[in-house]
Amino acid sequence: MSGKNLKLAILGIFILVITPLISCISALPRDIMFISSRDGDSEIYLMRRDGSGIKQLTKNKAEDLEATWSSDGEHIAFISNRDGNAEIYVMNADGSSQVRLTKNNVPDESPQWSPDGSRIAFISFKDGNPEVFVIRVDGTGLTKITNNPPRANAAYPRWSPDSEWIAVAYSLESTGEGTSEVLKVKPDGSGATYLTKNKLLNAEPEWSPDGKKILFKSQRTRNIDLYVINNDGSGETRLTDHAETDSFGLWSPDGKKVLFSTTRDNPRQEIYVVDADGSNLKRLTNNEMEDYQAVWWLDGSRILFVRIEGGGNGEIYIMNADGSGQTRLTNNTANDSLPLPRPKSAGSSQSGKPR
Numbered sequence: 399m400s401g402k403n404l405k406l407a408i409l410g411i412f413i414l415v416i417t418p419l420i421s422c423i424s425a426l427p428r429d430i431m432f433i434s435s436r437d438g439d440s441e442i443y444l445m446r447r448d449g450s451g452i453k454q455l456t457k458n459k460a461e462d463l464e465a466t467w468s469s470d471g472e473h474i475a476f477i478s479n480r481d482g483n484a485e486i487y488v489m490n491a492d493g494s495s496q497v498r499l500t501k502n503n504v505p506d507e508s509p510q511w512s513p514d515g516s517r518i519a520f521i522s523f524k525d526g527n528p529e530v531f532v533i534r535v536d537g538t539g540l541t542k543i544t545n546n547p548p549r550a551n552a553a554y555p556r557w558s559p560d561s562e563w564i565a566v567a568y569s570l571e572s573t574g575e576g577t578s579e580v581l582k583v584k585p586d587g588s589g590a591t592y593l594t595k596n597k598l599l600n601a602e603p604e605w606s607p608d609g610k611k612i613l614f615k616s617q618r619t620r621n622i623d624l625y626v627i628n629n630d631g632s633g634e635t636r637l638t639d640h641a642e643t644d645s646f647g648l649w650s651p652d653g654k655k656v657l658f659s660t661t662r663d664n665p666r667q668e669i670y671v672v673d674a675d676g677s678n679l680k681r682l683t684n685n686e687m688e689d690y691q692a693v694w695w696l697d698g699s700r701i702l703f704v705r706i707e708g709g710g711n712g713e714i715y716i717m718n719a720d721g722s723g724q725t726r727l728t729n730n731t732a733n734d735s736l737p738l739p740r741p742k743s744a745g746s747s748q749s750g751k752p753r
Contacts, residue, residue, distance in 0.1 A: 428453055429740040430702065431465055431474065432714055436732035442476060442493075447716065447739075449727035455493030462487075464736075468511045471741040473535070475499075475509040475518050486520050488535060491740070499537045506531075508554070514561040517585060519543075521553060530555050530566055532585045543587040544568065553578070554602055558609045558629075561585070565593075565603035565612055580614050582629070593631040602646060605629075606674075607653045613637075615645045624658060626674070637676040646690075649674070650719075651698040659690045669703055671719075682721035694719075695739050702737040 428444035428451050435441075442455045442465045456462040460480035467474060472491050477484045481498065484505040489496040500506040504523040511518055518535060521528045530544045530552045544552045544566065554567045564585060569578035580600045583590040594600040599617035606613065609629065616625050624637040624647045638644045642662040649656060654674055659667045667690040669683045683689040688706035695701065699719055704712045705726075712733045717724040728734040 426451070427740070430714075430727070430737055431455075431467065431740065432728075432734055432737045433463060433465065434728070434730075434732055434734045436730055436734070442474070444491075445727065447727075449714075449725075449729075452728075453493075455489065456496070464507060464509060465738070466509055466511050467491075467738060467741050468535075469513050469515050469741055473511075473515075475511055477507050477509065486518065486533070488518075497537070499533055499535075500540075510555050510557055510564075511535075512557050512561040512585070513559055516561070519555040519557065519564050519585070521555065528552050530564065530583070532564075541586060543583050543585060544581075544590075545587070546570070551578070556603050556605060558582075558605050559607060560609055563589075563629075565605060567601040567603060567614075576617075580612065580627070582612075591631070593627055593629075594634075595631075604648060606649050607651060613647045613649060613656060615647065624656065624672075635676065637672055637674075638679070644670075646692075648692070648694060650694055651696060655698075657692050657694060657701065659692060669701070669721075680721070682717065683724070689715075691736060693738060696742050702739065704735050704737065 426446040428446055430445050430447060432443055433440050434443050440461045440463050442462050443452055445452045458480050460478055462476055462478045465474050465476040473488055474491060475488050478487050484507050486499045486506050486509050487496055488499060502524045506520055506522045508521040509518050517532050519530060519532050522531050528551050529542055532541045532543055551569045552566050556565045563582045566581045567578045568581040577597055577599055578601050580593045580603045581590060582593060600614055602615050604613045611626050611628055613626050615622050621641050622643040623639055624644050625634060626637060627634045640662045642664055644658050644660045647656050647658040655671050656674055657671050660670055661667055666688045669689050669692045670681050672679045689703055692701055692703040701717050701719060703715055705715050707713055711731055712735045713726055714728045714734050714737045715724055715726050
């Protein structure tokens with residue numbers, strides 16, 4: 399074979415090998431949603447799990463934030479101040495059909511899509527203080543489900559997996575500044591039940607995948623640690639115990655582990671994981687940067703998180719569940735934050751509230 403023919407043969411083999419690989423990469427779905435300020439204000443984007451194929455979903459001169467997937471992965475709820483103040487919007491997963499659900503002259507925020515896909519819980523200041531409301535995804539059926547004194551505050555609404563309950567962090571001025579209790583309430587406002595009753599800080603409730611337990615942070619001593627309680631308020635268990643703050647706990651998809659952020663490596667935040675019974679604590683990130691906003695991949699095999707780089711901007715990373723294979727997905731001078739994987743098939747709802 400002549401030298402020229404040999405080169406052509408090698409080139410042909412190269413094309414045969416590389417072309418399918420390129421096709422596979424381009425065929426990866428855009429299954430990570432995130433917020434970025436790369437165009438001058440906060441907008442919602444999608445990208446592939448390798449960081450490629452970035453697609454901008456919202457584009458305006460306002461702030462679009464707190465994006466959350468519907469359980470089927472076909473729609474997104476978010477807040478935007480494009481009409482003057484923060485309101486709840488929904489759109490298709492490709493960014494089309496952006497529709498405003500709430501119309502108030504005060505902020506509406508923290509949208510949380512019900513697992514059955516029919517309703518959205520959110521916080522509104524329409525009555526003066528932050529209360530939890532529920533609205534159908536077509537904008538009808540607005541229902542106020544907490545009804546508290548003027549100086550009470552409701553925050554962090556989270557749906558139970560069966561869409562039958564909403565857990566809320568609820569504070570009263572009478573219990574002291576910086577205190578709150580974990581409350582559960584039905585989506586129609588009935589059945590309100592306090593799960594904690596200690597007049598201390600109890601916040602950031604998260605339901606276990608089977609709906610039997612609730613994870614939350616609490617300040618029982620000078621430090622803030624993670625606790626687990628049964629959904630009827632019994633069986634409280636302390637998961638972490640450290641002089642610094644442990645917060646933003648998230649159950650693994652199988653309910654066996656808890657992912658969380660901590661300042662125990664003060665002053666920066668790092669990401670840890672612990673078994674659901676409080677054993678086998680493991681540090682996953684260890685560097686001079688700030689690592690936080692960690693979320694599980696839907697099968698629990700990987701973790702998305704944000705790292706504050708040297709320039710002070712946040713970048714999105716992915717790592718294996720054991721902390722290995724930390725890989726940077728975004729790379730720019732703007733701030734990228736709040737990554738969320740798209741539900742399988744799309745599977746179970748995840749929210750994009752700051753962590």
